[in-house]
Amino acid sequence: MKRWQDWGSLVLGIWLVLSPWLLGYSTTPSAFWNALIVGAAVTILSILALSGGQLWEEWTDLVLAVWLILSPWILNFTANTAAFWNAVIVGVLIGVLALWVTRQHPRPA
Numbered sequence: 001m002k003r004w005q006d007w008g009s010l011v012l013g014i015w016l017v018l019s020p021w022l023l024g025y026s027t028t029p030s031a032f033w034n035a036l037i038v039g040a041a042v043t044i045l046s047i048l049a050l051s052g053g054q055l056w057e058e059w060t061d062l063v064l065a066v067w068l069i070l071s072p073w074i075l076n077f078t079a080n081t082a083a084f085w086n087a088v089i090v091g092v093l094i095g096v097l098a099l100w101v102t103r104q105h106p107r108p109a
Contacts, residue, residue, distance in 0.1 A: 012090055016036075032082075058102050
């Protein structure tokens with residue numbers, strides 16, 4: 001089933017892949033690779049979700065969202081404000097979309 005949240009996650013995944021260049025932090029290796037790898041993963045998961053989707057994809061998105069939110073501290077790029085806020089804000093948005101879908105998914109009795 002195609003959900004608007006999956007389209008939103010796809011846009012956010014593509015944004016993450018492009019953001020190091022668009023926001024000017026492509027020279028900060030930890031932030032650059034974090035955005036590229038997590039963005040590619042979110043993009044792939046969104047495409048899978050749009051083509052039939054399973055609930056595990058949303059839970060994986062949720063784990064990636066938590067990682068994104070924590071990654072500026074773990075990977076030590078808090079001084080780069082563009083990369084910092086991008087990771088935190090996009091992480092929150094991906095997390096909200098993933099939780100939204102998991103809450104809508106019917107549970108077995």
